[in-house]
Amino acid sequence: MDRRTLLKAALALPLLPLAAKVDAFVTGDGRWLKRGAAGWPTDADWESLNRQVGGRLSIPKNPLLDPATREEALAHIGNQFYVGDQPGLTQTGAYYQAWTSTPSARVLAAENAQDIATAVTWARRHRVRLVIRGGGHSYLGASNAADSLLLWTRRMNSVELVDAFVPQGAGPGASALKAVHVGAGAMWIDAYHAVTTVGGRYVLGGGCTTVGCAGFTNGGGFGSLSKAFGTGASNLLEAEVVTADGKIRVVNAFQDPELFWALKGGGGGSFGVITRLTFRTHDLPESIGAAKGRLEATSDKAFSVLVAQVLRHFRDKLCNPHWGEVMEFHGDRRIDISMVFQGLSDDEAKAAWQPFLDWVAARPEYTWVKPFWVRGIPARYTWDLGFYQKHGLDFAVPDDRPGAPAYHMMWAGDKEQVGTYIHAYTSAWLPSHLLQDGNLQPLVTAIIEASREQGFALHFNKGLFGASPETLARARDTAMNPEVLDAFALAIIATGGPSVFEGLPGAHRDDVKARQGDGAVRKSYARLTKIAPGAGAYFSESDFFQKEYKKAYWGTNVARLAAAKRQYDPDDTFTVRNGIA
Structure with a gap:
């Protein structure tokens, strides 16, 4: 064996166990079929589903590879709103050694909960993996899978303010709250426009305006002002959700309370398909x-x-x-x-x-x-x-497509994220005691040593230490790791490269640089967490290869989440990377 062959073999060996592990995840250890396998749905099977859902089933394509759409795609590929409207694309392009954005076998452009319920029942019968997508921002790759049926909620984007909301099933005398009903396909800009710009109130949502409201909340959901207003999960008052048995349920603190609790930060797509959410709204500062x-x-x-x-x-x-x-x-x-x-x-x-x-x-x-x-x-x-x-301020940019809603805006700095090739991404909650005078110098040393390996950010809004007692009480009643209550910040250490969408001119998947970036992030993380060993991580912004992920994401809530999973999805119909199973 010559030197080059030997080197290639040595580099490939560490990837083999990973490839096998990921493939087992993709097929659900045999629960789901892959295209070409015996039993994979025939064209007649797919057409039967299409008729049941009113003709809203189609084959998604990468618009960069389709001659009919390529020119439009090239003109708008840096626009997150455009990417979100393409069921064959995701907002992130790939993650090193983990996943690559790949169109599903079919996509259902759902318009209501019954569409979703019909598709869930059909997919279970035909052993087809389900993927749920609203905004398409999942760093863990949950927004796409090659051999899957994509349940795409983009058209379910209604937003309705209500002045006196009482959850279904609440007893007499229950307090009415100012709230907002949000469809599962709504992006946060849809909610912000209706609630704040038009309605003069505040709803706690994501910093990136094109993030989907449902996945954000399922993962826990931090906004820029979470120390003031809490998390997305802690502001959820009610949800409509389709469970694995095909039932459409309205869940809250009074109806199916354990499922409702699990939806509040228990991990996107693990317990059912959310079709509508109701959030508490706040007085606008x-x-x-x-x-x-x-x-x-x-x-x-x-x-x-x-x-x-x-x-x-x-x-x-x-x-x-x-x-x-x-x-x-x-x-x-x-x-x-x-x-x-x-x-x-x-x-x-x-x-x-x-x-x-x-x-x-x-x-x-x-x-x-x-x-x-x-x-x-x-x-x-x-x-x-x-x-x-x-006022001539250029840090907010519009959706530049003809006919786009006039209020659609994204932050200029978010444009560079479209199609990103993530080299590595990890997070860690840092406990408040590290800020005490006696512990401050070790924290300083850890920050400096970590930054020399890879620069990183402390997100102070993604730790709730310093929040009001009311905010902490609401967050305590969610499925998130209780560590967040005492964390003064979430450290995010990450790096990546430019867009790697297939068909994009000049796109280059630089795996050498990705490997270097991955190594730098892991060294930085190791140095930082010496002062916070076993630190928890934020589900929506974390490592695809997160060690002991259940403990990291949910801490002492794991057993309760697992019980809810067994009750509402005993056959693991809904499975996502690093989810409760």
Whole structure:
């Protein structure tokens, strides 16, 4: 065997167990058929289903590979709204050694819960794997599978505000709440437009406007202001869901309460197909704003002092319901600050930062390479594209397709995520005791050592330490890992490359770089979690290869979730990567 052949064999060997494991997952250890296998549905079988669902079944295609749609696809492939409208694409292109975006065998463009119920019953009978997709943002690959029936809820995108909602089955005297009914196919921009821009209220949703409301909530669901308003799961009041037996159920704290609880953060697509959600809405704060800047240190020693100071400042001034979002730490002695605030005037927000700004100004070893600024706007305009356009602000961009809803906007920074090839992605909740004076220096050391391997972000809104007692109580009544209640932040360490959609000109799947990125992320994670061994992870933003994933995602809630799974889906009709089974 020559040297090149030997090297190729050595590189391939570690992948073999992984390939076998993933293939077993794809077929459900034999529960689901693959195309070409004995018993795979015939064309007549598929046509029978098509008739039952009113002709809404079709064969999804990658529009970049279809001559009839290629020109349009090339014109709009950087538009998340366009990608979300293509059942043959997903918002992420691939994940190293894990999955590649692949069209399903068939797609049902469902318009109501009965469509879903019919398809679930048919798929169980024909042993066809089901994939559920709303927004198509799953990093774990749950939005696609080659030999599957895709239950696509995009057309189920209604949003309806209600002033006095009482859950079905509630007893006499139950309190009525201001709420919003949201179809499973709605994106958060649909909800924000109706609830905030038009309705003048607040609903807790995702930062990325094209994320689907249902999958977000199933995974737990953090927004920029979760320390103030909680998680998507903790704000869920009721859901309509199709279970594995084909029944359409309305579940809440009074009807099928264990299933309802499981839907609140128990993992997207594991317990049924959500077709409608009802969320609590909140009074809208007067203002929502941002604080941003980039700070560099001239030496390693100065950077260590800076990291300690910014963490103290966060602990003392920002770890409260007014503040959320991110600080990024980089190996070139750089900190990027990108925080969001609510319920404060510009002067109050600036005052919260002033002690830190004064500290930096007094020390020449630090430089604002991107000047620090604070600015708020009336909260009602937070997702109002017209407002940004009127004021010449370019960080909100429209859905540029003819006929697109005028309110459809996405953040300019999110465009680069379309089709991304994830090299590695992992997360860890960091407990609040690390911010105490006696533990702060080990935390600083871990952050610096980790950032030298791979830069990463602390998402302060994705840990609930510092939230109000009411917010914590609601979050405690969800299926999420209870560690989130005491976490001051979620560390996300990730890297990736440009779009690898098949058919995209110039697309290159750089596996050498991916392997290097994967190694850097794993080294960074190992260094950071020395001060938080066994840290939990956030289901929706986590490692495809997460170790002890059940414990990481759900902690002490695993047994209760497993019991709900046995009750409502004993045959594992609904199975997702790293889900409850």
